Amino acid sequence: MNNSQSKKAVVRRLAPRKTPSQPRSAHTVEAILEGAAHILELHGLEGYTTNAIAARAGVSIGSLYQYFPTKDAVTIALIERESAAxxxxxxxxxxxxxxxxxxxxxxxxxxxxxxxxxxxxxxxxxxxxxxxxxxxxxxxxxxxxxxxxxxxxxxxxxxxxxxxxxxxxxxxxxxxxxxxxxxxxxxxxxxxxxxxxxxxxxxxxxxxxxxxx
Known part of the structure; x- marks a missing residue:
């Protein structure tokens, strides 16, 4: 696999697994992103883990992974949210x-x-x-x-x-x-x-x- 193919594979792994189409799903995604924001503010990068994000968001770790395959995927979505605002x-x-x-x-x-x-x-x-x-x-x-x-x-x-x-x-x-x-x-x-x-x-x-x- 060349560098371009490797990069594309990584980008695919960082993309959200599911795009929320229902209000409940959108609410879950927003809760995860806001949970991630609070963890960064309260605990910095040292405490920024998917388990901490899920706990702060009030969702199970399994629910988080339904939408985001990795912590970096959450971070990228959060960057996009803040940039959009x-x-x-x-x-x-x-x-x-x-x-x-x-x-x-x-x-x-x-x-x-x-x-x-x-x-x-x-x-x-x-x-x-x-x-x-x-x-x-x-x-x-x-x-x-x-x-x-x-x-x-x-x-x-x-x-x-x-x-x-x-x-x-x-x-x-x-x-x-x-x-x-x-x-x-x-x-x-x-x-x-x-x-x-x-x-x-x-x-x-x-x-x-x-x-x-």
Whole structure:
């Protein structure tokens, strides 16, 4: 088996065994994911086991394995859940008519995600790095990139030609700065968004200046 085949086999083992189609099944899956989140927050990676997750979720270990073949499969599903919530908030922020306020709302959404459950966000960042090669390209990240690209098409100095690249740069910049804020702070406050907003506007103003030169 070559490396590509081996990786595909591992990815298949990490995929959920069952996709919940009934409300009861969906409730069980959500209980498992929330149980996993609580274990990470309370006990860290050291106490993060499938037995602990099942106990916290109030389900049997057999029920957990009906949906998730491994602990890493639970982790990947939890990462996807949290990413989806962030992307929904960010996409909503970009719907604002005032471009400046929309960018500020986007930044605040990122900060809120990082600090509403700071320990969970930090540990999921660690796990996402460890599992990066096994996590398929995130539809959530692509959706956010598309929304930000559309927003930037009409932003002064960006336009259609630069929008795609600029969206990628801003996502990386905001992510890095909100992660740094999450490592240093424990509460989301309006002041936390100020330096990030300054960096974003500085980058966009530089683009506008170069376009006018």
């Amino acid at each position: 962030l992307v929904r908030a960010a996409a909503d922020a970009l719907q604002g008519e005032n471009q400046g306020r929309a960018l500020r709302a986007l930044i605040e959404a990122g900060i809120y995600y990082q600090l509403r459950r700071p320990m969970l966000a930090k540990l999921l960042d660690v796990e996402q790095g460890r599992l990066a090669s096994l996590i398929p390209g995130s539809a959530h990240a692509l959706a956010l990139h598309a929304a930000l690209t559309t927003f930037l098409v009409d932003y002064p100095g960006v336009g259609a030609v630069r929008a795609t690249r600029t969206a990628s740069d801003l996502m990386a910049l905001i992510s890095a700065l909100t992660d740094a804020a999450g490592r240093m702070e424990t509460q989301a406050t309006p002041a936390l968004a100020d330096p990030i907003e300054g960096a974003v506007l500085g980058y966009l103003n530089a683009l506008s200046h170069n376009a006018d030169a």
